[in-house]
Every structure is written in structure tokens, then in C-alpha cells.
Amino acid sequence: MKTVNYAGYVKRFQSLIALLLLCIVLSLLTDKFLTTENSLNILRQTAVNICIATGMTVVVLTAGIDLSVGSILALCGAVAAGLLKNGISLQASDVFIGFTVFGAVVAGIIIGYLIGLFNGFVITKFKVPPFVATLAMLTIARGLTMLYTHGQPISNLGPSFDFIGTGSFWGLPVPVWIAAIVVLITVFLMQKTKFGRYVYAIGGNETAAKFSGINIPKVKILSYALAGAFAAIAGIIVTSRLDSAQPNAGTSYELDAIAAVVIGGTSLNGGRGTIWGTVIGAVIIGVLNNGLVLLNVSPFWQQVVKGSVILLAVIIDKLGHSKD
Amino acid sequence: MLTAKNITKRFSGVTALNNVNLELYPGIVTAVIGENGAGKSTLMKIFSGVHTQYDGDIILGDEKVQFNSTKDAEAAGIAIIHQELNLVDHLSITENIFLGSELVDQFGFLRKEEMRKQTKKLLQRVKLNISPDTLIYKLKVGQQQLIEIAKALHTNAEVFIMDEPTSAITDKEVENLFDIIGELKSQGKTIAYISHKLNELFQIADRYVVLRDGMTVGEGKMEEISQDELVEKMSGRKIRIERSSGNASLADPMLQLSNISLINPDNRTGKLIDDVGFTLYKGEVIGIYGLMGAGRTELMETIFGLHPKFSSGQLAVDSKTVKFKSPANAIEAGIMLIPEDRKLQGLFLDLAIRSNISITILDSILRWGFVLNSKKEALVSRDYIKQLAIKTSTRETLARNLSGGNQQKVVLAKWLAKNPKVLLLDEPTRGIDVGAKSEIYRLIKELAAKGVGVIVVSSEIPEILAVANRVLVMCEGKISANLPIQEATESDMLRFAIHHNH
Numbered sequence: 001m002k003t004v005n006y007a008g009y010v011k012r013f014q015s016l017i018a019l020l021l022l023c024i025v026l027s028l029l030t031d032k033f034l035t036t037e038n039s040l041n042i043l044r045q046t047a048v049n050i051c052i053a054t055g056m057t058v059v060v061l062t063a064g065i066d067l068s069v070g071s072i073l074a075l076c077g078a079v080a081a082g083l084l085k086n087g088i089s090l091q092a093s094d095v096f097i098g099f100t101v102f103g104a105v106v107a108g109i110i111i112g113y114l115i116g117l118f119n120g121f122v123i124t125k126f127k128v129p130p131f132v133a134t135l136a137m138l139t140i141a142r143g144l145t146m147l148y149t150h151g152q153p154i155s156n157l158g159p160s161f162d163f164i165g166t167g168s169f170w171g172l173p174v175p176v177w178i179a180a181i182v183v184l185i186t187v188f189l190m191q192k193t194k195f196g197r198y199v200y201a202i203g204g205n206e207t208a209a210k211f212s213g214i215n216i217p218k219v220k221i222l223s224y225a226l227a228g229a230f231a232a233i234a235g236i237i238v239t240s241r242l243d244s245a246q247p248n249a250g251t252s253y254e255l256d257a258i259a260a261v262v263i264g265g266t267s268l269n270g271g272r273g274t275i276w277g278t279v280i281g282a283v284i285i286g287v288l289n290n291g292l293v294l295l296n297v298s299p300f301w302q303q304v305v306k307g308s309v310i311l312l313a314v315i316i317d318k319l320g321h322s323k324d
Numbered sequence: 325m326l327t328a329k330n331i332t333k334r335f336s337g338v339t340a341l342n343n344v345n346l347e348l349y350p351g352i353v354t355a356v357i358g359e360n361g362a363g364k365s366t367l368m369k370i371f372s373g374v375h376t377q378y379d380g381d382i383i384l385g386d387e388k389v390q391f392n393s394t395k396d397a398e399a400a401g402i403a404i405i406h407q408e409l410n411l412v413d414h415l416s417i418t419e420n421i422f423l424g425s426e427l428v429d430q431f432g433f434l435r436k437e438e439m440r441k442q443t444k445k446l447l448q449r450v451k452l453n454i455s456p457d458t459l460i461y462k463l464k465v466g467q468q469q470l471i472e473i474a475k476a477l478h479t480n481a482e483v484f485i486m487d488e489p490t491s492a493i494t495d496k497e498v499e500n501l502f503d504i505i506g507e508l509k510s511q512g513k514t515i516a517y518i519s520h521k522l523n524e525l526f527q528i529a530d531r532y533v534v535l536r537d538g539m540t541v542g543e544g545k546m547e548e549i550s551q552d553e554l555v556e557k558m559s560g561r562k563i564r565i566e567r568s569s570g571n572a573s574l575a576d577p578m579l580q581l582s583n584i585s586l587i588n589p590d591n592r593t594g595k596l597i598d599d600v601g602f603t604l605y606k607g608e609v610i611g612i613y614g615l616m617g618a619g620r621t622e623l624m625e626t627i628f629g630l631h632p633k634f635s636s637g638q639l640a641v642d643s644k645t646v647k648f649k650s651p652a653n654a655i656e657a658g659i660m661l662i663p664e665d666r667k668l669q670g671l672f673l674d675l676a677i678r679s680n681i682s683i684t685i686l687d688s689i690l691r692w693g694f695v696l697n698s699k700k701e702a703l704v705s706r707d708y709i710k711q712l713a714i715k716t717s718t719r720e721t722l723a724r725n726l727s728g729g730n731q732q733k734v735v736l737a738k739w740l741a742k743n744p745k746v747l748l749l750d751e752p753t754r755g756i757d758v759g760a761k762s763e764i765y766r767l768i769k770e771l772a773a774k775g776v777g778v779i780v781v782s783s784e785i786p787e788i789l790a791v792a793n794r795v796l797v798m799c800e801g802k803i804s805a806n807l808p809i810q811e812a813t814e815s816d817m818l819r820f821a822i823h824h825n826h
Contacts, residue, residue, distance in 0.1 A: 204672045271674050
């Protein structure tokens with residue numbers, strides 16, 4: 001006898017089902033929702049959050065959290081813009097180093113990666129709780145951004161840099177391609193490499209991981225570094241789209257990223273969740289933002305609705321797991 | 325005063341208590357004794373309202389009572405002093421003593437001065453000369469134990485049940501405790517005293533009750549029995565024990581320990597392991613027996629590199645001196661541990677059986693140096709599922725959904741896949757069924773036959789006798805006996821486990 005486990009399917013794909021329901025409802029309520037233009041618009045806006053949330057998922061899977069991603073985004077965007085525009089000039093030795101677009105972008109990503117490494121180092125070496133360590137970095141990186149930019153935007157970055165945020169390739173916006181690459185690389189890391197397996201193992205049971213001889217600090221440090229690098233990529237997209245590095249860019253973006261992770265079904269206790277879930281979570285937030293605007297809902301109510309959705313997602317997840 | 329009549333208690337198929345009778349009288353100290361797992365703690369948990377489902381009657385005074393919670397038992401005048409401390413570290417002594425029963429005035433404000441005064445009196449009774457405002461975490465374990473007792477005194481209980489109250493305290497504090505017990509006795513209170521330390525029992529107890537395998541096997545007056553007779557009663561077992569056959573060849577030393585000590589990492593005073601040394605040979609199975617708290621688990625953890633900061637002494641593998649800073653070092657040297665608590669320390673409950681087995685050998689199934697070869701991984705897990713007869717429909721089943729015995733086999737598989745030189749097993753069959761037990765015994769013997777050195781730590785004498793070639797007995801952090809299997813008898817093992825200074 002063959003039985004189909006409908007309840008199991010519903011649970012497994014609950015966030016995807018929620019997304020589809022949301023889309024159906026919105027396309028019934030407004031004609032503007034289900035158009036190619038609007039869909040591309042949603043994807044373009046969501047790409048940044050997908051990049052950040054993907055890195056956040058890895059960190060959350062180790063049972064950690066990274067609150068500093070919004071500030072890393074701003075700092076790395078500003079550094080990339082600054083290097084591109086002004087290069088590095090050392091007046092004392094009369095040296096000037098200029099940067100190509102590629103060089104500036106890589107430098108920005110490396111800085112994001114290094115800040116992540118530092119986060120992970122502080123957390124594993126000195127046993128500072130991730131919440132506190134990355135909260136401190138949130139402030140530090142924001143301050144460094146202000147210092148670097150003198151509180152002023154760095155603008156007019158040239159057409160080839162602006163292509164990253166505003167261009168299209170094979171009919172899809174470039175940021176969407178970038179987000180897709182980030183997601184695919186991370187899915188590969190999580191499913192096909194030792195690193196990914198260890199992330200799930202540590203998040204699921206850190207004691208057993210220790211008893212299994214896993215190098216826990218190394219895995220955790222790498223996961224924060226990954227989150228930092230992906231936040232930097234998001235920073236470059238944002239800077240390029242505005243053609244300007246804003247010193248206060250990315251403020252509170254960490255909250256949208258955490259929301260996407262949670263809506264996507266990843267447990268904040270670690271060990272349970274997927275990158276694809278987070279992608280769906282981020283798209284749900286994007287669709288919600290877009291739909292509420294199309295429906296002329298006041299921005300104040302938009303926040304109430306978004307918060308309620310997050311709460312609902314977690315409650316549904318908890319109910320599903322208390323049955324086990 | 326307090327009577328248990330025909331108490332039977334089962335845990336999912338295992339009978340922990342079988343028709344037990346126990347009577348406690350006012351003004352009398354009754355010693356409750358038995359091996360690990362004899363049922364003492366279960367019985368005390370029924371008295372204190374922790375276990376509420378059982379057959380039989382509890383009679384307090386002349387009335388039949390049924391406790392549905394620990395609060396019920398407390399209200400009825402039963403105070404339990406637990407082996408593990410139940411104090412809140414960052415509250416003061418006063419706050420702990422009045423926790424849940426704070427005194428308040430008519431406005432609902434705390435009557436701090438009054439509580440402080442009462443606490444001061446209680447501290448005098450337990451002969452602790454410290455301020456009632458001291459925070460608990462600043463006290464030594466022995467002092468904390470006395471605070472537990474003060475807390476029990478504060479409830480004005482009629483019945484006191486003390487579960488290993490001296491396991492963590494110094495001789496001076498033991499004297500204090502005995503004075504308090506004497507005082508309670510003269511006030512006509514009822515006292516049950518659980519301890520492994522027989523000499524203490526002869527000092528303080530009036531009557532004894534012996535439990536064995538969940539049954540009452542003897543009771544009487546303390547003055548009418550000798551220590552040896554008591555040990556005999558505790559161990560005398562009807563079940564015939566299958567003995568392991570003979571010694572291993574003692575040709576190649578595999579693991580040598582000398583002067584291994586471990587300072588208690590919690591309070592950094594006192595030694596959990598005290599100058600332990602022995603050699604494990606190739607193909608040998610050493611069984612380590614001891615009572616709770618003898619330091620067996622800590623010894624395994626020390627060998628496995630889990631206490632690098634607090635341990636001292638020398639360790640050699642294959643006659644080469646080694647120093648392990650972490651389990652990773654130990655594993656590299658071929659030493660692997662199957663830990664005591666498989667759910668907490670051994671398994672990834674939310675990962676598939678396949679991933680649990682392969683977690684230690686991911687390095688050997690990489691393609692191009694970094695991609696996991698899922699085909700190879702599947703093959704490895706399939707082989708071990710078959711070899712160890714792990715009962716599951718697929719290797720993708722989550723470890724969470726397996727029975728205890730099958731979970732333990734998964735933990736075994738995880739290390740077998742890594743080809744251990746030395747395998748340490750800490751309570752390898754705790755809580756698993758008889759069938760799986762004998763399969764694990766068979767596996768241990770097969771491993772030894774292949775030349776693996778094995779150490780089995782167990783609280784069950786039959787288990788040790790079934791698998792070991794040699795028996796070490798631990799007591800208070802020391803090795804108190806080293807017996808060839810032919811000479812190891814149950815009563816000897818128990819004797820060496822109980823009193824070291826003989």
C-alpha cells in the first residue's frame with residue numbers, strides 16, 4: 001500500500017506555498033502586480049537582501065547571528081567607490097595607486113571578508129556571544145564608514161561601475177545574476193563540501209561536534225567571513241545602483257536578512273534550515289513590500305504587516321515542530 | 325511514619341522497582357543501600373513526587389497519600405536533599421532559602437530583614453559562619469550542600485531524605501552534617517540516608533534496607549550486620565553471568581598511562597582523577613568498574629584530550645609519548661571515544677544516519693580535494709548499517725528517529741569507519757535493550773580480536789565480566805584494584821569500589 005504524506009509535503013514546502021498564495025492574492029487584487037516589469041522590479045529589489053540573507057543563513061545555521069552586515073555593506077560599498085574614484089595616494093612617498101572597476105570591487109569584497117574573519121575570531125577565541133560581538137561591529141564598521149567618507153556621499157562612479165547595479169544581461173537585471181551566483185555557490189558549499197556538513201553538525205550539536213574532532217573555531221570563523229563577503233557584494237550592488245556610496249546605506253538591513261532567514265524556516269537555534277528556504281523568505285518580503293505599495297497601503301501599515309508575517313512564520317514553524 | 329508498600333515502577337519495558345517495601349520510623353535513621361541502578365533513586369523520586377505513575381501505596385502517618393508534584397510532597401512535610409544541588413548561583417543564601425516561599429508584608433513588599441534573620445538562625449544550625457547575603461556561587465561545594473540542608477530545615481519537614489549528601493563535602497563538614505542529623509533524630513524526625521560509603525552508614529544509621537535489581541533483599545538493625553555481610557547482600561545475584569574467556573596476549577602496549585591526574589575544572593580544588601596509571605595492550609579489553617562519581621568518565625575524557633588544561637601525567641600511544649590538546653589530536657593518534665551520553669555527545673540528531681556515520685571520515689571521501697563524493701559516502705554508510713545490523717528502512721533516516729540501541733550502533737559505526745587503534749566506550753549499553761546489548765558485546769570482542777585495544781567503562785558488573793580480559797576498579801579517582809578476569813568476583817569488585825582504604 002502506498003500512502004502519500006501530504007502533511008509532510010505541506011510542511012516541507014510551507015514557505016513556497018505561502019509565497020504562491022501571496023502572489024495569487026496580489027494578482028487578483030491588482031492588475032499591476034503580475035507584469036514582467038513589476039516582477040523584474042521585485043527581483044532587482046530583492047537581490048540585495050538575498051545576498052545578505054544567504055550569508056546570514058550560514059551563520060544562523062551554526063547557531064550564531066550577524067548584526068553587523070548592514071554596516072559592512074556601507075563600509076565596503078564606500079571603500080570600493082572611494083578606491084575607484086580617488087585610488088590610494090600616499091603623499092609622503094609620492095605614490096599613487098589607481099583602481100579599475102574590477103580591482104575596486106575585489107578590494108571591497110576582501111574587506112568584507114576580513115571584517116567577517118575578525119567577527120568570527122572574537123566570537124570563537126574570546127567566547128563573546130555572537131549577538132554582542134557583531135552588535136559592536138555594527139557600530140565600529142558604521143563609524144569607519146563615516147571616517148572614510150567624512151560623512152559625505154561618494155558619487156559619479158562611471159558607467160561601467162553603474163552597470164553592476166542598473167544593467168541587464170539576457171533580459172535579467174545584473175543584481176539578480178549576482179544574487180543567483182551567490183546562492184548557487186553557497187548551496188554548493190552547504191551540500192557538497194566538508195564546510196557545509198560541519199556547519200550543520202556544529203549548529204545541531206556543538207558538543208557532539210567537539211567529541212567528533214571537528215575544528216569548531218575554523219568553521220565558525222569561515223561562516224562569519226562568508227557573511228561579511230556577501231554583505232560586501234550587496235554593498236557594491238547598492239552603491240552602483242545609486243551611483244553613489246551613502247555613508248548611512250544599509251542601515252537596519254540586518255533585520256530584513258534575519259527576517260528572510262526566519263521566514264525561510266531556518267531555526268535560530270542552528271542546525272536546521274536551507275539556503276533555498278531563505279531565498280523564498282527574501283522573495284516573500286520583496287513581494288510583500290511591492291504588493292503593499294501597489295495596493296496603496298500606508299507605509300506605517302506596511303511595517304505592521306511585515307512584522308506580523310515574521311511572527312506568523314515563526315509560530316507556524318514552532319507548531320509544526322512541536323508535533324514531532 | 326513513611327511507608328512504601330508493594331511499589332512497582334516500570335520505565336518503558338524496564339522494571340526499575342519490583343514490589344518494594346520500605347518503612348521509615350520517626351527518630352530513626354534508615355540507611356538505604358544498593359548498587360548503581362538498584363532502584364534507590366527511583367524510590368526516592370516517588371517519595372518526593374517526581375515520579376507520579378506507579379503501582380502500590382505510599383503511606384504517610386496513617387494516611388495513604390499520592391503526590392502529584394514535588395510541591396505536594398513538600399507540603400506534606402517531606403524534604404529531599406539531592407545529590408545534585410538545586411541552588412540558584414547568583415542569588416544570595418537568604419534568597420535561595422526563601423525561593424518560592426518569600427515573606428511579604430500587607431503591600432506585597434519583601435520582608436527582607438525578617439528573612440535575613442531567619443536565615444542567620446538556620447546558618448547557625450548548620451554551623452556555617454558566613455553572611456546570609458553571600459551569593460551561592462562564591463561558596464564551596466561542601467558549603468552549598470549545607471545550604472541545601474538549611475533549606476530543608478527551613479521547611480519544617482518531618483521526613484528528611486538525603487541522597488549521597490556527603491559526596492562533595494570535607495570530613496569537617498561531614499561531622500557537621502552528622503551533628504545535624506543527630507539533632508533531627510532527637511527531635512523525632514524521620515530520616516532516610518542514601519550513601520555508598522559504608523563506614524559512614526555504620527556511624528550514623530540505626531537500620532538498613534538493601535535494594536538489589538529493584539527489589540528489597542534485606543533489612544535489619546545496623547548493629548546486627550557487618551560491612552562484609554552488607555556487601556554480600558548488595559551484590560548476591562541470581563542471574564548467571566556469561567564470562568569473557570581468558571587473557572589477551574600482553575605483547576604490544578597500545579596505550580600507556582602514568583601518573584594521570586585531573587583537577588576538578590569546576591572549582592579547581594580537589595582531584596577527580598588521582599595518579600592513575602595502567603597499560604592497555606593490543607587486542608585487550610579492559611573493563612573499568614566503579615560507582616557514580618569514581619572518576620571513570622573523567623578518565624576517559626582526559627585520555628581523549630577533553631581536559632588539556634586541568635590534567636597532568638604522561639600518555640603514550642604505541643610507546644610514543646603524546647600530548648592531546650583536543651579530541652582532534654586524540655583521533656589523529658587513533659584514540660576514539662564513544663561517550664556516555666549518546667544524544668548529547670555522540671549524535672547529530674537532526675542529521676541522517678549517513679551523515680552521522682561519515683562525519684569523521686569526510687577527508688577520505690573527497691573528490692578533487694574538496695567535493696564530497698556522495699556515492700562513496702552512501703557506500704560507507706550502507707556497509708556499516710549492514711555490518712552492525714542497524715534497523716532502519718533507509719540511510720537517510722534522521723538519527724533522532726532511531727531507537728536507543730540503533731543510535732548507539734550509529735555512534736559505533738562513526739568511529740569504526742575511522743579505524744581506531746584504541747576504542748574507549750563509556751557505558752556503551754546504557755538504556756538499550758538486551759538484544760542490542762549482546763550485539764555490542766560481540767562487536768567489542770571482534771574488534772579486540774582484530775587487534776584494537778578496548779576500554780569499557782560500566783556501572784554494570786555483569787557487563788564488565790562479559791567483555792573484559794582484565795578488570796580495573798576505580799574509587800574516588802584512584803584505581804583501587806587491578807584484577808585478571810579469572811580472579812574478579814562480583815563482591816570483590818563492589819568491595820574495592822566502595823572503600824578504597826582497605
